[in-house]
Amino acid sequence: xxxxxxxxxxxxYDVSCSSSGTVRSGKKGMVGSTxxxxxxxxxxxxDGRCISxxxxxxTNYCMYDCAYCVNRRTNxxxxxxxxxxxxxxxxxxxxxxxxxxxxxxxxxxxRNPDYTMERLVAIVRDLRTVHRFNGYIHLKTIPGAxxxxxxxxxxxxxxxxxxxxxxxxxxxxxxxxxKDHQSIFLPMKHIQQGVLExxxxxxxxxxxxxxxxxxxxxxxxVGATKESDLDILxxxxxxxxxxxxxxxxxxxxxxxxxxxxxxxxxxxxxxxRENRLYQADWLMRFYxxxxxxxxxxxxxxxxxxxxxxxxxxxxxxxxFPVDINKASYEEILRVPGIGVKSAVLxxxxxxxNRVTSLHLKKMGVxxxxxxxxxxxxxxxxxFSQPIIGINELHPERLRPFLISKAQQKQAAAELQLTLNFGx
Amino acid sequence: xxxxxxDNTLDGLLTAVFDSFFLHQQPEMLLTExxxxxxxxxxxxxxxxxxxxxxxxxxxxxxxxxxxxxxMITLSWLSEERALxxxxxxxxxxxxxxxxxxxxxxxxxxxVLEVYNTCRRVLHEQLRMKQFIRFQKAKDGTYLGVxxxxxxxxxxxxxxxxxxxxxxxxxxxxxxxxxxxxxxxKTVIRITFEDEVAVPFDLSNGKLDTDAxxxxxxxxxxxxxxxxxxxxxxxxxxxxxxLSDMPRRYWKYMTxxxx
Numbered sequence: 001x002x003x004x005x006x007x008x009x010x011x012x013y014d015v016s017c018s019s020s021g022t023v024r025s026g027k028k029g030m031v032g033s034t035x036x037x038x039x040x041x042x043x044x045x046x047d048g049r050c051i052s053x054x055x056x057x058x059t060n061y062c063m064y065d066c067a068y069c070v071n072r073r074t075n076x077x078x079x080x081x082x083x084x085x086x087x088x089x090x091x092x093x094x095x096x097x098x099x100x101x102x103x104x105x106x107x108x109x110x111r112n113p114d115y116t117m118e119r120l121v122a123i124v125r126d127l128r129t130v131h132r133f134n135g136y137i138h139l140k141t142i143p144g145a146x147x148x149x150x151x152x153x154x155x156x157x158x159x160x161x162x163x164x165x166x167x168x169x170x171x172x173x174x175x176x177x178x179k180d181h182q183s184i185f186l187p188m189k190h191i192q193q194g195v196l197e198x199x200x201x202x203x204x205x206x207x208x209x210x211x212x213x214x215x216x217x218x219x220x221x222v223g224a225t226k227e228s229d230l231d232i233l234x235x236x237x238x239x240x241x242x243x244x245x246x247x248x249x250x251x252x253x254x255x256x257x258x259x260x261x262x263x264x265x266x267x268x269x270x271x272x273r274e275n276r277l278y279q280a281d282w283l284m285r286f287y288x289x290x291x292x293x294x295x296x297x298x299x300x301x302x303x304x305x306x307x308x309x310x311x312x313x314x315x316x317x318x319x320f321p322v323d324i325n326k327a328s329y330e331e332i333l334r335v336p337g338i339g340v341k342s343a344v345l346x347x348x349x350x351x352x353n354r355v356t357s358l359h360l361k362k363m364g365v366x367x368x369x370x371x372x373x374x375x376x377x378x379x380x381x382x383f384s385q386p387i388i389g390i391n392e393l394h395p396e397r398l399r400p401f402l403i404s405k406a407q408q409k410q411a412a413a414e415l416q417l418t419l420n421f422g423x
Numbered sequence: 424x425x426x427x428x429x430d431n432t433l434d435g436l437l438t439a440v441f442d443s444f445f446l447h448q449q450p451e452m453l454l455t456e457x458x459x460x461x462x463x464x465x466x467x468x469x470x471x472x473x474x475x476x477x478x479x480x481x482x483x484x485x486x487x488x489x490x491x492x493x494x495m496i497t498l499s500w501l502s503e504e505r506a507l508x509x510x511x512x513x514x515x516x517x518x519x520x521x522x523x524x525x526x527x528x529x530x531x532x533x534x535v536l537e538v539y540n541t542c543r544r545v546l547h548e549q550l551r552m553k554q555f556i557r558f559q560k561a562k563d564g565t566y567l568g569v570x571x572x573x574x575x576x577x578x579x580x581x582x583x584x585x586x587x588x589x590x591x592x593x594x595x596x597x598x599x600x601x602x603x604x605x606x607x608x609k610t611v612i613r614i615t616f617e618d619e620v621a622v623p624f625d626l627s628n629g630k631l632d633t634d635a636x637x638x639x640x641x642x643x644x645x646x647x648x649x650x651x652x653x654x655x656x657x658x659x660x661x662x663x664x665x666l667s668d669m670p671r672r673y674w675k676y677m678t679x680x681x682x
Contacts, residue, residue, distance in 0.1 A: 004646055006653075008650050012653070012654045026586040033586050043669065046652075047659040048662070048665045050668065094647060097557060097558040099647050099678070252659075254659070348528035352523070356531075
């Protein structure tokens with residue numbers, strides 16, 4: 001029990017949690033299934049993050065000395081190793097009690113990457129073949145592992161991931177001297193190659209086993225190095241161009257190694273920045289935004305006060321107002337305050353009658369934001385009287401209305417001079 | 424004022440629709456049996472549930488609604504909310520009055536919106552049941568999970584559990600509606616207990632009695648609680664988010680929170 005505590009605490013800084021991407025119904029004689037779509041989160045920890053998979057490390061002994069990691073060699077923490085049978089038993093018993101959706105297995109690097117990878121592969125192979133486990137398996141790839149091992153692992157795992165951690169190679173080198181981008185991107189490429197080859201095979205042979213059906217994911221640390229949001233988002237955009245990359249996660253850096261002079265000392269993890277990055281990520285994936293529209297050389301950092309979509313809208317007043325009753329789906333999606341769900345509802349219901357702002361409010365559109373950016377063919381209404389849009393009110397005058405109350409107060413406080421009397 | 428009274432079943436509601444068209448009436452109020460009549464009401468029209476009439480109305484609906492539209496009606500009905508009766512009735516009447524296809528997509532109509540939102544709430548709840556049901560293993564190898572969902576969602580989730588746990592017998596019991604589903608390894612059957620006091624588990628928190636619990640179940644429950652505590656990052660505490668994703672009303676049956 002103590003071991004599980006130690007190893008879970010070592011694994012918790014990995015943010016990836018999703019169990020989506022594969023639809024595989026149950027099989028006779030096998031335990032489990034995976035659902036497609038949004039996956040199932042089985043619980044939510046006190047920090048509000050979802051618990052979907054049993055996120056655990058096989059061992060937290062590690063021969064690497066990456067400055068940002070809790071498990072670095074020079075850290076004085078409790079070390080433990082789970083035996084193969086222990087790990088398998090815990091996974092199966094948890095799964096049978098509907099605690100988890102599957103296993104997220106990672107490990108510290110022991111001896112050499114191949115040795116570690118081999119042990120991870122042995123466990124997933126056992127789970128699939130001996131325990132007949134048919135649930136979700138997310139396997140962490142060890143940087144520098146050989147292609148043969150990845151090939152084998154891919155046959156058993158649903159998703160494989162390898163963390164970039166730091167988008168710029170020189171910063172990575174400074175913090176993690178044993179790692180380089182080569183050792184990260186090469187396995188990524190191998191896996192991608194495997195998936196693509198497998199796709200071809202499955203066209204020819206219907207029953208060919210699937211290879212990493214849920215694709216790959218990766219993670220970048222935010223706030224540990226000087227990288228700007230531009231660098232980070234450029235990197236994730238490049239990742240999403242790869243056919244098998246499904247998700248890029250961003251992890252606000254939690255100061256775990258405060259003594260290291262190479263790292264900033266943060267009182268609080270950069271949660272707002274992390275949130276903004278995720279919002280930008282969503283814009284790229286679901287809102288048809290281009291990375292250049294979100295950040296460019298003039299705006300290398302995302303605005304912390306307003307979300308990226310609103311930020312874009314404020315920089316492009318010429319795009320607005322959008323006519324709700326005529327505009328295309330893509331145009332409606334660009335309106336701040338309207339999400340994917342309400343955009344679909346608008347498109348569906350405007351076939352029957354004109355959509356007015358009252359309808360919009362009922363559908364769940366955030367009118368507080370949206371009202372400045374739309375017209376819905378009304379002279380005046382409860383929500384837009386008199387009609388004042390972004391073009392009448394200039395962006396810089398509109399902005400203060402749209403940031404939250406707390407931020408307004410803070411902005412006012414910064415303007416206010418204070419007298420400091422000292423003690 | 425025309426008032427219809429029906430027996431609070433979906434077939435009853437469909438029959439009410441049939442009656443309203445048959446009698447060329449538009450009832451202003453649809454009540455269930457036992458509900459208080461409004462002031463100044465005439466003698467209400469009692470709807471006698473008739474499977475044939477209901478079937479004809481349903482056939483008619485199939486002509487105008489897509490599969491999702493029909494599903495929206497059945498799903499929203501599972502919500503068991505009294506407030507749904509009137510909007511659902513109006514919605515069905517509107518379909519036959521307007522004679523347009525796919526009216527379920529017109530969420531700018533308040534009745535459609537109400538049915539749509541109710542349907543969404545039901546779907547959300549069934550997802551939560553898939554998430555939050557916790558099994559305990561009994562001595563005889565049966566896995567027991569007790570829940571008390573707001574809406575009657577058990578029929579929606581048994582397929583999922585049958586598919587996933589097809590090699591272990593399980594019992595999912597709805598403590599609020601006093602019925603459950605038992606899977607014996609082959610088929611799922613609906614069960615009720617004649618004497619609920621005698622069951623070997625506590626209905627208020629879903630815990631199996633200690634002498635009925637299998638040997639190492641306690642150990643795995645403790646392991647799960649330990650894991651639950653360990654996975655949290657203290658620097659990022661966010662109880663508000665936790666509560667919005669996992670409301671407190673589900674906690675009493677969840678291993679990690681009722682320990």
